[in-house]
Amino acid sequence: MNPPFFEYQNAVKILCGDHALERIPDELRHLGAAHPLLLTDTMLMKLGIATIVAELMSEEGCPAAATFTDIPVDSSLSVVNRIASLFREHACDSIVAVGGGSVIDSAKGVRLVLSQETDDILSLSGVENLVRGRHVPFIVVPTTAGTGSECTGVAVIRNEAQDVKMEFLSPFVEPDVAILDARMTLKLPARATASTGMDALCHAIEAASCLQKNPLSDAHATAAISLVSRYLLRAVEAPSDADARLHMALAATLAGIAFSNSMVGGVHAIGHALGGVCHVPHADVMAILLPHVMRYNLSKADRSYAELLPYMIGMEAAAALPREQRAQALLDSVVGLTQKLHDAAGLHLRLRDLGVPEQELEHVAEVALNDGALIVNPVALDKERTLQLLRAAY
Numbered sequence: 001m002n003p004p005f006f007e008y009q010n011a012v013k014i015l016c017g018d019h020a021l022e023r024i025p026d027e028l029r030h031l032g033a034a035h036p037l038l039l040t041d042t043m044l045m046k047l048g049i050a051t052i053v054a055e056l057m058s059e060e061g062c063p064a065a066a067t068f069t070d071i072p073v074d075s076s077l078s079v080v081n082r083i084a085s086l087f088r089e090h091a092c093d094s095i096v097a098v099g100g101g102s103v104i105d106s107a108k109g110v111r112l113v114l115s116q117e118t119d120d121i122l123s124l125s126g127v128e129n130l131v132r133g134r135h136v137p138f139i140v141v142p143t144t145a146g147t148g149s150e151c152t153g154v155a156v157i158r159n160e161a162q163d164v165k166m167e168f169l170s171p172f173v174e175p176d177v178a179i180l181d182a183r184m185t186l187k188l189p190a191r192a193t194a195s196t197g198m199d200a201l202c203h204a205i206e207a208a209s210c211l212q213k214n215p216l217s218d219a220h221a222t223a224a225i226s227l228v229s230r231y232l233l234r235a236v237e238a239p240s241d242a243d244a245r246l247h248m249a250l251a252a253t254l255a256g257i258a259f260s261n262s263m264v265g266g267v268h269a270i271g272h273a274l275g276g277v278c279h280v281p282h283a284d285v286m287a288i289l290l291p292h293v294m295r296y297n298l299s300k301a302d303r304s305y306a307e308l309l310p311y312m313i314g315m316e317a318a319a320a321l322p323r324e325q326r327a328q329a330l331l332d333s334v335v336g337l338t339q340k341l342h343d344a345a346g347l348h349l350r351l352r353d354l355g356v357p358e359q360e361l362e363h364v365a366e367v368a369l370n371d372g373a374l375i376v377n378p379v380a381l382d383k384e385r386t387l388q389l390l391r392a393a394y
Contacts, residue, residue, distance in 0.1 A: 003214050008214070009260075014177075015027070015101065015177065019181075021052065021053060021141070021181045024060075025110060028062050028137065031091075033094030036092060036093070036098070036137075036139075037068065038057070038064035039052060039097045040098040042194060042222065044143060053141055062097070066087070070081075072104055072158075073281070077120075077121055081119065088114075094105050094136065094138065094373075095138045097140045098109070098173070099128065101149050104140055105157055108155035111172075111173060115132070121235075132368045137176055143185060143188070144192065145193070145200060145245070145252040146197060148203055148260075149386060150180075153172075153260050154169045154173065155166055156168075164272075164367060165273075181246075184249075188239075190239060190345035194236050194287070194345040195283035195347060195368035199283040202254045202290045203224070203256060204224040204251075205221070206264040207255065210263045211378060212263045212375065217262035219306075220255070221258035221259075224254035224255035226312075228312040236276065236345045238303055263373060265293070265374075265378065266296070267290050269363070269381070270386060271366035272368070273365070274370050277367055279365055281374075287338060288348060289393055291338065293389060294331050296389060297330060298327055300378040301379075304327070305327035305337050306326035306327045310331055312334075358394060364390060
């Protein structure tokens with residue numbers, strides 16, 4: 001059933017495929033920029049991944065005016081403010097972000113600080129409460145195939161003082177251009193490939209089953225699910241398979257567009273709390289929690305799950321099952337995929353495997369209750385039910 005009203009936005013120009021990276025200098029010029037700030041992290045510089053982008057920019061006469069690599073695993077408010085100061089100090093006129101979710105979300109935060117002409121991102125907290133402000137040209141090059149942050153209107157940034165992850169929701173954090181190039185994920189380790197791929201699957205399934213789902217977000221979500229089911233295990237087992245890598249990058253982007261235009265749900269609400277309290281990798285948490293929250297949601301999300309099954313296992317296989325078995329079959333296929341990824345790449349299946357202290361679970365459950373994603377979860381979650389899910393996943 002279609003909702004009585006919904007909104008949809010995706011203003012990001014997507015360049016996908018062969019030699020997409022080589023287009024960055026031209027895209028900067030089209031945006032009227034010539035002195036970009038390059039944002040990445042230390043590991044990507046050491047691996048030479050970010051260096052590829054930096055060298056291409058220099059060769060085409062558009063070198064970085066400044067480079068910042070000291071971005072933590074979880075983006076933070078203080079780091080965002082530091083980067084904004086660096087941008088102004090070096091008279092930069094644009095941002096090129098090369099990295100995973102933390103780098104991209106940090107860059108989004110910097111863009112907000114600059115466009116709103118403030119010194120502290122905390123002053124901008126809220127949901128869609130900002131005007132456009134000054135345009136700061138912004139190009140994103142994702143190096144994982146999971147977050148979809150290259151095409152979303154949300155930045156998740158950690159508040160160190162309160163041990164929580166804050167969400168900054170605004171259409172004005174969307175990049176101008178997203179570059180999808182297989183070269184950026186070829187060196188991603190197998191387990192990271194598995195977990196980030198499951199992050200993309202989680203985005204798609206929650207987007208297509210939450211209370212704010214709509215026909216346009218569903219179209220992107222189902223396309224993402226189909227690609228993940230076909231290419232994730234292949235990318236894990238054959239890391240140099242550029243075709244599988246590129247299709248997974250596209251799946252992550254499609255899933256990002258989907259949830260940015262509907263919402264997520266309980267997996268992300270609990271996952272954000274775990275990340276804020278226990279500092280564990282977001283993608284790993286998504287992979288662990290997804291089956292547990294899906295099982296909890298089955299009573300209300302059964303129709304949505306049944307409709308997603310053909311994209312997960314194929315039309316003929318899904319049609320062969322009685323309608324009343326299809327929702328459970330989707331859950332079973334997700335569990336089966338996580339087990340295959342565990343066997344192939346050591347994907348974590350339990351929270352204890354990430355070093356989450358059992359004594360922190362109650363605190364995590366309390367923090368999760370303040371996450372906006374809970375509002376659109378198909379089945380209501382209170383502290384006790386959230387704690388039960390955490391214990392089941394532990």
